[in-house]
Amino acid sequence: MSNLNQAAKDIVEAIGGKENISAATHCVTRLRFALNDESKVDKERLENIDVVKGSFSTNGQFQVVIGQGTVNKVYNEMVNETGIGEASKDDVKSASEKNLNPLQRFVKMLSDIFIPILPAIVTAGLLLGINNLLTGERIFFEAPLIEVYPQIADIANIINIIANTAFTFLPALIGWSAVKRFGGSPLLGIVLGLTLVHPELLSAYAYGTAEQIPTWNLFGLEIEKIGYQGSVLPILVASYLLAVIEKFLTKRIPDSIQMLIVPPVTLLITGFASFIAIAPLTFALGNLLTDGVIALFANFAALGGILYGGLYAVLVITGMHHTFLAVDIQLANAGGTFLWPMLALSNIAQGSAALAIMVASKDEKQKGLAGTSALSAYLGVTEPAMFGVNLRYRYPFIAAIIASAIGGLIISIAGVKAFSIGVGGLPAFLSISKEYWLMFAIGVLITLVVPFVITYFMAKAKMKNEK
Template sequence: MGVTKESVVEIVEAIGGSENIAAATHCVTRLRFALKDESKVDQERLNDIDLVKGSFSTNGQFQVVIGQGTVDKVYNQMVDITGIGTASKQDVKDESAKNLNPMQRAVKTLADIFIPILPAIVTAGLLLGINNLLTNSGIFFENQSLVEVYPQWKDLASIINLIANTAFTFLPALIGWSAVKRFGGSPILGIVLGLILVHPDLLSAYSYAEAKTKGTIETWNIFGVHIDKVGYQGQVLPVLFASYLLAKIEVFLRKRIPDSIQLLLVAPIALLITGFLAFIVIGPLTFSLGNVITDAIVKVFEVAPVLGGLIYGGMYAPLVITGMHHTFLAVDLQLIASIKGTFLWPMLALSNIAQGSAALAMMFVARDEKLKGLAGSSAVSAYLGVTEPAIFGVNLRFKYPFISAIIGSAIGGVILAINNVKASSIGVGGIPGFFSIFPTQWPTFFLGMAVVLIVPFGLTYIFAKIKRS
């Protein structure tokens, strides 16, 4: 359907009128609003507009799903009609943040840091999955890997593994870039800080436990103060805290040092201070804190795997609604660094599939053609790891599909938890997610996948028939 002035006016009126818009921008598929009062939104009227494929509120932003290739036209017409003026994504983020409580702001900060680096991490996870197919025994041949049977594939697997591992090997550099940028500093200094923390001269964090047991950890002696020469490969907390400090020091210095000598003084002073404090205080404390968090989570799933799987498997989708799911990316990365795998991420993959299955069922039971189309496209999107269209555009609107998906996801989570199914990396959080699972655990993961394909679809279909009878 073409974009008409009348349809754009309808959208504006449904969200409370132009006077309710504090700022507005758009991404590839969605209009993004910072609204003065979200209670003025007429959700039912909004979703009935032909141009609208769904709407939801997250992190203080109200977002309206329009679709690729159309959203920019709608946005331009809306700017002309309302006279609100164009705004950047950062403008909308800043305006939206005014409506958040401290907890929401903390979650939003983590999301702002990790979302920009997700493509690199997901790509690395997918490539590691391909490498697992080539190098793990028992997948294609009994007690042998593909590269053992066909040695000519060995170097290809080696290159794939190198490309895949780079994002995880230099993870602190990726986080440093994104975090320092988020905290107001120079992104390039964040990259340098991250690289400092994984410098080849340092003992790898992966070898720390063994070296500590043997007493072979090298140290620096700075005027009688002994500092362990330890790196922080794969770690999240050390670089997060160090990035915050670096950005604040840089901002402080730039306000006080003349422009003519900033290049000579700001970066060296900021990096030196942050580097020393990172190795002396920040690194050791946050490394220990990360291990405590990891041990606590592992302990819960060791003592009560059924409860852990039921809660995380069932609650992941509700976490998506609040935006808090982004905080668990840091936990997943910490688990991968500490215990060589994460048992949380596989449940995420099943939760996404469950939401897709519920949306798919709605495609079959819906009578409205627009809803059928939205449900079908949303299901495909969820199966490929993006659940927002399915959750906000379909499942939450009718409630019982969302509940059906949660039930299926919770059952799948229990199956994975009691069998300690782990992912070696973070990958595509849907049906392709099996590439990230350790191949020896594929049968159990596929069992969980069958549950989240069948149970949400079946329950949604049954509930729909009952509601109509």
């Protein structure tokens, strides 16, 4: 019997046996379970299994951190050897929703919509950062790099086009993911999103400076003929309506003519409703929320920096951090987000705390786990560090929170902004506006040093007391 085979069986037994599993699947690093009764989980036994790096419960799912490259093998062994049927992520999500309250369901809905499109947004942010290095003044020379080396100007332009695509057609990405989440046809979601940014419409980015706003005259109503580039709420609400209408018609239209009736009627009704009511109202609401957040941080920057910087890691534990992704996107499109840089500092702080455990520990397994988890956190993925190391000992997690609160305070007072969402770790400077690099670097230095020093000396003191 292979080690992974035995590990899979041990994991099943530790979480209460196969009869306690309603559904199971895996992602890149974790096994995901919908359990009938989480109180049956023996966490101490579970986390003593060699391949297990940590475990936690969130959004109705019990997740076991295994690690990239190994998790799929453990999952396959678990399916083959224990008789647990393979399930899709949607199956597990559906099974786990019965354990959620209304707020958790809402947070989970946002998570389900934004997580699938996050790679495109992060990639776009990273590429925009590279483009800014090539085109920005006073970075390498007084003049932009493309002027010093004109031969790379076209390369920078192509990078810029690739990078901007995800943000230019953001409603299409959200439309695809949201309609899929709501049970409709993802393709219709893409079309709806593209409709809201059609080239014939006045761009939302030009709305504020336009001398004259074009309009439609519909039954005596003057409807502004504008696009909704970079907006989140209009496509979210419109996608929900589209899915509802599509499912309603699909149940009532004969199969033989569904193709001719359902898609065009669904798109026409949703499209008219979007331009007449949904988009204008939600666009105004989105701007109001954005202005409110900006005003809050403008007047209470220090408090906001301490709270968001310090508590972001706590939000990750609860899953509530996904609710701020939409706000981050909206802020980035409104001139820059001051929330995302604090996210990056929080991730770095968790990595530094885990790194200190690696240096201080004498246990080879713990050193290996802490080292790989720290690297992962420095690159923006904190779950292995938080759940596998820092929360297990508590004081590293607290040290990271203290450091990220201090870092958040400093960069918030300084008004540090990111022009896009990028890699939430050490590469984050690529997404930070150039004029804020120095203050952001100070924040990074704090989150590199403070949690490491606190955690290291506390770990050494505890080891000394245990002798």
